[in-house]
Amino acid sequence: MEISALIELIKQHPAYQQQIMHHELLDARDGQFKSLESPLPVALSQLLEQRGIDNLFSHQVDSIEAVRNGNDLVVVTGTASGKTLCYNIPILETCLSDPQARALYLYPTKALAQDQLKGLLQLLTGVDDPLLNRPLDNWGQIPEQLPFKPGVYDGDTPTSQRRRIKAESNLVLSNPDMLHAAILPYHPKWARFFSNLQYVVLDEVHMYRGILGANVACVLRRLKRVCQHYGSNPQFLSTSATIANPGELVNKLIGRAPVVVDNDGSPRGRKHFILWNPSELGCDNLARASANDDAVWWMCEAIEQGGQTLAFTRTRQAAELISRYAQQRLFDNQSPHHNRICAYRGGYLPIERRAMEQDLFQGRIRGVASTNALELGVDVGSLDVTLLVHYPGTIASTWQQAGRSGRRNDESLSVLLAGNEPVDQYMIRNPEYFFSQSPEQAVVDPENPYVLANHLKAAAFELPLDDDGLTEFGECATPITDILHNNHELNHVADKYYFSGGQNPAHKISLRHMSDNTFSIVEISKDPDLPNKVIANVDAISAPELVYPEAVYLHHGETFFIRELDLEGRVAYAERQEMDYYTQAVLDSSVKIQHELESRPALPDTSLAFGEVDVSWKTISFKKIKFSTRENVGYGSVDIPAQNLPTTAFWFTPGQAISDAMQQASFKVSEGLCGLRNLVVVALPMLAMCDNRDISGVVDSKNLGTPTMIIYDRFPGGLGYSEQGYSRLTDLLELCEELVSNCQCDDGCPSCVGLPNLRPAIHSDPDLTRGYPIPDKHATSKLLQLILHTEASVGSAAEVLAASH
Amino acid sequence: MLSGETLSQLRAFSKNRRVDKNPPAPEGHRISTSSLPEGQFIKTPFGKHWQSTEPVIEQWDRLPKWLEKMARCKEFLARAEPDNRSNINNVFQSFIELFPDRIALLDLETCGFAGSVVFQAGIMLMQDRQLQLVQLLATDYSQEPSLLYQLRKLLRSIDVLVTFNGKSFDWPVIQDRCIMHRLDQSHPDLVNHMPTVHCDLLHHSRRHWKKMLPNCKLQTIETYVCDRHRAGDIPGRDIPSAYHNYVRSGDAWQMRSVLHHNALDLITSLEIAMKIACYETSMIATVPTTDRE
Incomplete structure (x- = not known):
């Protein structure tokens, strides 16, 4: 499509008021091809030709050669650059020459495994629409001379098929959780x-950072040990989105340095990147028009111009609202496309999601509003326009989402529509910062003692652990095994450690932040003779925020009234009713210090402690919001129990002298602490080797009666991150000071004191939530200076006192 | 999840993680067998394990009466018309024909469900011309391969294997544990010596007593059909922890209960098998074939 024409059209529109703050052009790039040292087997090149692949890109060739030479691999190239072939070609090549060879593919989500199975089947059978619901039937469609039997083995695999997949399948697609348990x-x-087993594929490896990463690293060590037991030593082939350190991440995960292939040789059409700031709303120049509304406007114009459009939203509710408003707007304009728009998000039934992906891929759907559920590699083809409704939170996600639009030979467009959040506004005002910022580091600590302790038990259950086995898990493994042995969680017999329990311990160990428990959302049947039907799922953590009694739940842009939430039975009962409003939960959250385990005098005139805290949040009431106008048309109260996260934290309180000194400099301690809290959330992960989503913090006076910064682990029981903050406070604060003093900004920016530390609000409409201002950088600098260099200030205060006497 | 004590020790460790000094590994445990019943350690190519052998009659005085009944069944079956014979379940035909020389009864005690250690196996089979109860015990986890090897070796001359729920539990567990210890790959003795018929009494008990009994668990049948009652038996769910305690402390008092429990399970299995065999034979002895169709 003509991108320039679309932009021109927007500019001509009566509602256009210079919202385009910046227009960046990313140049087109030609394809780079290369040939292999020795050609592919004929059977394989025929399969590729059948899918229209005659030549291989340079990065594909480099990958294949690296694998042929026995290396581990990580491929870091753009969306739609043919990453999958980088690992599939060498695997299929090996299987052709050795029908006994096996490959294990691990995907971070079940949906991705299904999508990749589809891709594999299309390649192997030449059929566009393979039967995914009956996977084993596909084997019949693969030409007999080809020894390929792909199968998905995950929680959804019917028991009747499991035995056959175990015994016969040579390409097994699964996920780390399934491998583990x-x-x-x-x-x-x-x-x-x-x-x-010759190959292990780790797709989207950048997902394995922080807590999930530490767990996956341990699971892979267990995998290597089991392989060794059976006499195999597989190569690890991985792919990653653009992050700062893909090679290091993979090295940490698999315990070996991979070959990094990042010379993307795929062709790219020219890309336009627009930063868009919704217009100001008159009187109060802080409030702006809704980014959602502007996204609807962009989406409708683009669709009318023939472009396929994807809007990424930060929340599920926003995805529903945008799709609903876009349908309405196109309907009002009598556009033939009004029924070719949908919402896509977690919680929809898998079968619906598969159908939408297919429709999107084949162009039957022209516009989608999606949460980051579509950010990962589900193949929906390349689109013309992506709309990023609000800043996605990280540079890596931004480019990942923007990469969803981009044709090989045609122009494409990405628009970042800023919200009211200070970070959004900062990005939009500082395009140089936005375009030059390098993507985030992915941090993983394979030797986190808490994670490792659990996996050592699981490993001992699998095979008795001896010294060689322990070496595989790193230096911490031996002391931790001793602790487990002392507490009778492992037994030591004849130089080996044995698991001393009956049940498979892996069942009780979750690899991820939150449990897998889900609630079903059931539509109450209007006809008493017909059964109720499940329309969607929602995870247990989110349910009380999304489907409380009297909530209006949005599903495919339609409204459902929630009659009842059965917390025990994990079911929400919904009735299809046409409503002219939706509801927004009002949450109350708190952090309560439960029990101090330890304290120490870390720095003069401050107090520092470590202990147990209880983080809780609950829906206390809801607002009714009228569609389109966003008027608040009523309230209701909600009476459901709070959700709790019992975890560990450290808390830090500046003393009276610091507080007085801050006041003299006309700063507030609490503002300085807020900025410091935001810095700590960035700095602590560097010391504690976690992701910044793994920790969180608050500044409050409720617990101790004076402003206190509380930093906690976002995992039940804690994983030692805040503990590192406690024992290395001075290092931590010095790092914070370095971050803030090296930052070039004037008053504070997302790189220093401004990165908001949000609990991801995954449901509500961001238009209705207020952003927190970026704290004053100078307050935080002053606070840090007072804390870290007190001798000087105390000294001068003493001199002042002496002088006055 | 980890226990509270483990967590607090991990915390202490984790805080000082950068200063890691590996404490010396403690010495292995000394296993005492002083209070196990009479038995001895057997050496195999895979190490050693503990084993005891005792004539079944020592534990079950009704055995001779049943052996007589079985002899009569066998005689009758040998004389029966082929058409008539076929009315007996063919697993039981084999059982009767090959009784007692080429049959064995088997029952395992493990540390839990799939994937956990097999630490004790009881086998009933003919040795020295009488029915013997052979009990194998791994006095620690490292003896499991030796136990499995011996078990497989004992089963070499067996054609009919009798178990209670062995099709879905005992037999797959043996196979998995042998694969895990890679026994087949490492020893030629073990290849191709598998019983050809597996008589799982759970299925046959269901066939006969499902409608009469509250359930078809072994102990239910023992109570209602065999009319025997256990006193002071160790409950099945306590067995794994009893074993872990034993390995840790070397104190075998609970192992005596486990071995007794295992012996009782096998005696009841034997009685159930013989009851069904005699019953099925008596059916063709009294009922003309035509009526059964």
Whole structure:
């Protein structure tokens, strides 16, 4: 499509008031091709030709050669650059020459595994629409001379098919959670598979950072040990989105340095990147028009111009609202496209999601409003326009989402529509910063003692642990095993550690932040003879925020009234009713110090302690919001129990002298602490080797009666991150000071004191939430100076006192 | 999840993580067998394990009466018309024909469900011309391979394996644990010696007593059908922790209960098998074939 024409059209529109703050052009790039040192087997090149692939891009060739030479691999190239072939070609090549060879593909989500199975089947059968609901039937469609039997083995795989997949499938697609809890502990059932395992694929490896990363690193060490037991030593082939340190991340995860391939040789059409600031709303120049509304406007114009458009929203509710408003607007304009728009998000039933992906891929759907559920590699083809409704939170996500639009030979467009959040506003006012910022580091600590302790138990259950086995898990493994042994969680017999319990311990260990428990949303049948039907799922953490009684739940842009939330049965009962409003939960959250475990005098005139805290949040009431006008048309109260996260935290309180000194400099301690809290959330991950989503913090006076910064682990029981903050406070604060003093900004920016520390509000409409201002950088600098260099200030205060006497 | 004590020790460790000094590994445990019943350690190519052998009659005085009944069944079956014979479940035909020389009863005690250690196995089979109860015990986890090896070796001359729920539990567990310890790959003795018929009494008990009994658990049948009652038996769910305690402390008092429990399970299995065999034979002895169709 003509991108320039679309932009011109927007500029001509009566509602256009210079909202385009910046227009960046990213140049087109030609494809770089290369040939292999020795050609592919004929059977394989025929399969590729059948899918229209005659030549390989340079990065694909480099990857294949690296794998042929026995290396581990990480491929870091753009969306739609043909990353999948980088690992599939060498795997299929090996399987052709050795039908016994096996490959294990691990995807971070079940949806991705399904999507990749579809891709594999399309390649192997030449059929566009393989039967995904009956995976084993597909084997019949693969030409007989080709020894490929792909199968998904995850929680949804019917029991009747599991035995056959275990025994026969040579390309097994699964996820780390399944490997951890259901494959490794029962490895004798997979003996043949492990004996012949030659490749392990880790797709979207940038997802494995922080808590999930630490767990996955341990699971992979367990996998390597089991493989060794059966005499195999697989190569690890991975792909990653653009992050700062893909090679290091993979090295940490698999314990070996991979070859990094990042010379993207795929062609790219020219890309326009627009930073858009919704117009100011008259009188109060802080409030702006809704980014959602402007996204609807962009989406409708683009669709009318023939462009396929994807809007990324930060919340599920926003995805529903944008799709609903866009449908309405196109309907009012009598556009034929009004029924070719949908919302896409987590919680929809898998079968609906598969259908939408297919429709999107084949162009039947022209516009989608999606949460970051579509950010990962689900293949929906390349689109013309992506709209990023609000800043996605990280540079890596921004480019990942923007990369969803981009044709190989045609122009594409991405628009970042800023919200009211200070970060959004900062980005839009500082385009140089936005375009030059390098993507985030992915941090992972394979030796986190808490994570490792759990996995050492699981490993001992799988195979008795001896010294060689312990070495695989790193230096901390031996002391931790001793602790487990002392507490009878492992037994030591004849130089080996044995698990001393009956049940597979992996069942009780979750690899991720939150549990997998889900609530079903059930539509109450209007006809008493017909059964109720499940329309969607929602995770247990989000349910009380989304489907409380009397909530209006949005689903495919339609309104459902929630009659009842059954917390025990994990079901929300919904009735289809056409409403002219939706509801917005009002949350109350708090952090309560429960129990101080330890304290120490860290720095003069401050107090520091470590202990247990209880983080809780609950929906206390809701607002009714009228569609379109966003008027508040009423309230209701909600009476459901709070959700709790019992965890560990450290808390830090500046003393009276510092407080007085701050006041003299006309700063508030609490503002300085807020900025410091934001800095700590960035700095602590560097010391504690976690992701900044793994920790969180508040500044409050409720607990101790004076402003206190509380930093806690976002994992039940804690994982030692805040503990590192406690024992290394001075290092931490010095790092914060360095960050803030090296920052070039004037008053504070997202790189220093401004990064908002949000609990991801995944449901509500961001138009209705207020952003917090970026704290004053100078307050934080002054506070840090007072804390870290007190001798000087105390000294001068003493001199002042002496002088006055 | 980790226990509270483990967590607080981990915390202490974690805080000082950068200063890591590996404490010396403690010495292995000394296993005492002083209070196990009479038995001895057996050496195999895979190490050693503890084993005891005792004639079944020592534990069950009704055995001779049942052996007589079985002999009569066998005689009758040998004389029966082929058409008539076929009315007996063919697993039981084999059982009767090959009784007692080529049959064995098997029951395992493990540390839990799939994937956990097999630490004790009881086998009933003919040795020295009488029915013997052979009990194998791993006195620590490292003896499991030896136990499995011996078990497989004992089963070499067996054609009919009798278990209670062994099709879905005992037999797959043995196979998995052998694969895990890679026994087949490492020892030629073990290849191709598998019983050809597996008689899982759970299925046959359901066939006969499902409608009469509250359930078809072994102990239910023992109470209602065999009319025997256990006193002071160790409950199945306590067995794994009893074993872990034993390995840790070397104190075998609970192992005596486990071995007794295992012996009782096998005696009841034997009685159930013989009851069904005699019953099915008596059916063809009294009911003409035509009526059964």
